[in-house]
Amino acid sequence: MRILIIEDNPDIVANLYGFLEPKGHVLDSAGNGYGGLALAAQHEYDAVVLDVMLPGLNGLELCQKLRGELRKATPVLMLTARDTLQDKVAGFDSGADDYLVKPFSLVELEVRLKALVRRAGGGHAPSAALAVGDLTFDTDTFEVRRAGRPIALTKTGYTILRLLMKESPKVVTREVIEQAVWGEDRPDSDALRVHIHALRQALDKPYPFAMLRTIAGIGYKLVASDEEN
The missing domain is CATH 3.40.50.2300 (Response regulator)
Structure with a gap:
């Protein structure tokens, strides 16, 4: 290295x-x-x-x-x-x-x-442009944009976002996300919550509605509009 x-x-x-x-x-x-x-x-x-x-x-x-x-x-x-x-x-x-x-x-x-x-x-998926609503992710260049504005994430943030965007609007369980990010070498229980918090701050804080939704006791999902539950 x-x-x-x-x-x-x-x-x-x-x-x-x-x-x-x-x-x-x-x-x-x-x-x-x-x-x-x-x-x-x-x-x-x-x-x-x-x-x-x-x-x-x-x-x-x-x-x-x-x-x-x-x-x-x-x-x-x-x-x-x-x-x-x-x-x-x-x-x-x-x-x-x-x-x-x-x-x-x-x-x-x-x-x-x-x-x-x-x-x-x-851990990268094959090259593809992902889109959910006004959120786009070019997995070749790691450029993420919402409403045309660039968003910078951590490597773990990119991994979580890619998974959520590929599965949207389905719910992705905590276990599936942890497996995708850490494999069998999982950290303490706070780690995913902290990464989700950082991802939510980057994706949703400056915008009129939250795309990243928590499904209590199950996991997380991304929605394209505020009309989706």
């Missing part, structure tokens, strides 16, 4: 290099947010390891720019010192795909990166 590390703690960076490089991974690193954003703009990476607390441009802001301005769908593993639900929501809302709480196991970090890259590389 080619991995971009954006972390201002030199001890953590040294540990990552010492552990990952002997395993054949190629690493680039930046000690601040603006430097990391510049590297992400100039090169293609398999994954980004991103600290939340960075000088100049913090990790949340950087991830938003990565998804929005640069239109990069590169998997992002966010490093955080806190583990509250609010912190997770903030990370996923900014565009992160996974999070790891400091202090962390280097073995676990590599396993999570491999899982993110595996899902990113092997």
